[in-house]
Amino acid sequence: MIDARGYSCPMPVVMVQKEVKKSAPDTLEVLVDDPCAVENITRFAHNNGYNAVSRETGDEEFALILTKKA
Template sequence: MIDARGYACPMPVVMVQKAVKNGTPQQLEVLLDNPCSVENVTRFAGNNGYSVEVRPANDDEYTLVLTRKS
């Protein structure tokens, strides 16, 4: 799990990129608190072979579940 709450872009994308390159996980959860970061991480994940499920957690928090496409 990556907790990117409190970070402005591009840091959340960089954090996800690092996790993907280090181990190519089958599934990865990312906590975010910025709609712009949700869009950017979703775009990055889609371009790197992951489907993305966005789960609103609280008013301004989101959990993204990235799953590697087979």
């Protein structure tokens, strides 16, 4: 899991990119609190072979689940 809460863009996407490059996980959970980060991570996921689903977890925070495309 990546906890990118408190980081502003592009840091959350950079953190996701590093994890994907390092371990190419089948699934990856990312916590953010910036709506812009949700959009950027979703776009990064789609451009890099992942599906991304996001949900608001309350209190201005979001959880994204990235799943490797089959």
